[in-house]
Amino acid sequence: MRPLNRLLLPLCLAVMPLGALPLAAQEAPPALPFTYLMFEAAVPHVDMPVCPVDLAAEGRFCRMSLLNDEIHVFVFSEDGDQPLVDFRSWPMDLMAGLLD
Numbered sequence: 050m051r052p053l054n055r056l057l058l059p060l061c062l063a064v065m066p067l068g069a070l071p072l073a074a075q076e077a078p079p080a081l082p083f084t085y086l087m088f089e090a091a092v093p094h095v096d097m098p099v100c101p102v103d104l105a106a107e108g109r110f111c112r113m114s115l116l117n118d119e120i121h122v123f124v125f126s127e128d129g130d131q132p133l134v135d136f137r138s139w140p141m142d143l144m145a146g147l148l149d
Contacts, residue, residue, distance in 0.1 A: 084132055120141060122138075122139075
């Protein structure tokens with residue numbers, strides 16, 4: 050073994066465990082709020098005149114997106130930056146009889 054390799058191998062073995070810390074030991078970045086401004090720019094959707102009954106509440110509005118054979122409803126607060134406050138999905142086949 051070359052002299053340089055004899056020095057590098059123990060150093061590499063000593064440092065290697067530092068990069069292999071479990072994910073739980075690392076600090077997670079803070080969660081970002083998902084605002085209507087972000088949603089509007091990134092998610093193809095349609096405006097809903099009213100929210101579904103189980104999602105409706107004062108000071109909320111809903112948007113609908115269709116993806117992967119599911120209906121996705123996003124609920125936003127009217128307050129402040131209009132953060133996402135609820136989300137539900139339903140299978141597309143629930144609409145089959147209504148669209149015939």
